[in-house]
Amino acid sequence: MSQPSPSSLPSENFPRGVIFALIVVPLGIVAWDVLWSVGFVASIVAFGVSWGAVRLYRLGSGGRITRTGAIALLVITIATLALGYVSGFAVDVVQALMNQGASVTEALSYPPFWGDVGAAMTTTSALVSLLLAVLFGALGCFNVLRAAFRVSRMPQGPVASDAPVVLGTAPGAQPTLMNPAPPAPHIAADPADPTTGDSK
Numbered sequence: 197m198s199q200p201s202p203s204s205l206p207s208e209n210f211p212r213g214v215i216f217a218l219i220v221v222p223l224g225i226v227a228w229d230v231l232w233s234v235g236f237v238a239s240i241v242a243f244g245v246s247w248g249a250v251r252l253y254r255l256g257s258g259g260r261i262t263r264t265g266a267i268a269l270l271v272i273t274i275a276t277l278a279l280g281y282v283s284g285f286a287v288d289v290v291q292a293l294m295n296q297g298a299s300v301t302e303a304l305s306y307p308p309f310w311g312d313v314g315a316a317m318t319t320t321s322a323l324v325s326l327l328l329a330v331l332f333g334a335l336g337c338f339n340v341l342r343a344a345f346r347v348s349r350m351p352q353g354p355v356a357s358d359a360p361v362v363l364g365t366a367p368g369a370q371p372t373l374m375n376p377a378p379p380a381p382h383i384a385a386d387p388a389d390p391t392t393g394d395s396k
Contacts, residue, residue: 208262208265210268216252216257217268221276224276225276228277242277242334242336243340244336245273250340261347262348265344265348269341269344281325285322286310293309
């Protein structure tokens with residue numbers, strides 16, 4: 197079965213697209229924390245977050261991505277990666293407290309918990325990790341988000357950029373594909389129309 201042409205897609209449902217794209221936030225944070233806990237900062241997470249956000253947005257928006265939608269995808273991707281970066285240090289603090297005999301619940305309810313997380317994020321090694329996270333994050337999501345912005349610049353009207361352009365025709369006449377030659381100054385009317393042609 198052939199894919200429907202972009203011109204047949206409904207108008208963009210921006211709120212629904214954003215709601216669907218937000219599903220990627222907790223998934224991206226978990227994926228980041230899993231790799232962070234084993235000592236990796238990988239661009240694959242940023243790629244997965246941006247790719248998943250675009251797919252989910254299209255699913256919710258009806259298939260279209262306008263400029264506003266592309267900007268929303270950029271914000272969602274950056275916010276997910278930033279939250280993942282912070283939560284990675286939170287995971288480190290939880291693991292350190294668990295090594296001292298605390299449970300996960302006790303570690304999370306420990307009064308200076310977020311103070312310890314903030315202190316861990318201000319060390320020299322944390323700044324190096326931040327630079328690596330920004331670098332790999334940009335490499336991972338750049339192409340996906342660039343493609344989304346390119347799509348957002350495509351015509352969103354009833355005629356898609358990949359659809360053949362047709363000349364206007366008289367009511368009831370069949371449309372014709374645009375000829376490379378300049379169009380005639382007017383469209384030939386139906387020969388049967390008594391208002392056109394040579395009168396006898």
